[in-house]
Amino acid sequence: MKQSLIEQLRNGCIVSCQALEHEPLFGSNIMSAMAVAAEMGGAAAIRANTPKDIAAIKARCSLPVIGLYKKHYPDSDVYITPTIKEVEELVAAGSDFIALDATVQPRPNGQDFRGLLQEIRAAYPDVMLVADVSTYEEGVLAMELGVDLISTTMSGYTPYSPQREEPDIGLVERLAVLNRVPVLAEGRIWTVDEMLRCFEAGAFAVVVGTAITRPQEITKRFVKAILSRNFG
Helix, strand or coil: CHHHHHHHHCCCEEEEECCCCCCCCCCHHHHHHHHHHHHHCCCCEEEEECHHHHHHHHHHCCCCEEEECECCCCCCCCCECCCHHHHHHHHHHCCCEEEEECCCCCCHHHCCHHHHHHHHHHHCCCCEEEEECCCHHHHHHHHHCCCCEEECCCCCCCCCCCCCCCCCHHHHHHHHCCCCCCEEEECCCCCHHHHHHHHHCCCCEEEECHHHHCHHHHHHHHHHHHHHHCCC
């Protein structure tokens, strides 16, 4: 079962359907409609935030869902599924995979990633885990700890990882060449060409979010290009 679900992702475009509370598309009805549109377009899977959105997406969409739960705790900068509590809710919502921040940043209550992983495996031995990493070293550690997939999601979003506007294709390649765990490319992938370069670097699948599902950010890019040309 695990392997067959992972195989569904191979060479696929995973569409991230997420909207925060202050954004115009926020709401489970809208996000589930976005997921259905992605499925109609040929997406391999959906990445989604919050148990409410995930449950709504699972009710309308037949694709596998990589679930995460963004929660902020006062004693930590980790916010992607930071504790076992969020994992419990994601499992209950029907997530096929669960994405976790796998960086070395301090977690809530002083727990490290290894400790959270042990807690999850004890409670949910069959759940498939996606480790969101920001560096090669974090990816290698997550592989050693036995996660099911690695994603380059956090590259550029930790203070010690490369800060760049383009996707971190080099990180994808360094992790993929190890040939130990399937690697998902994610983060700042705006164009078809960038997506294809990720596959050429060895990505198992590619996650595209903002470039497909956040029209306000897409609009900003067009407007920025106009302003940079300074049309009279």
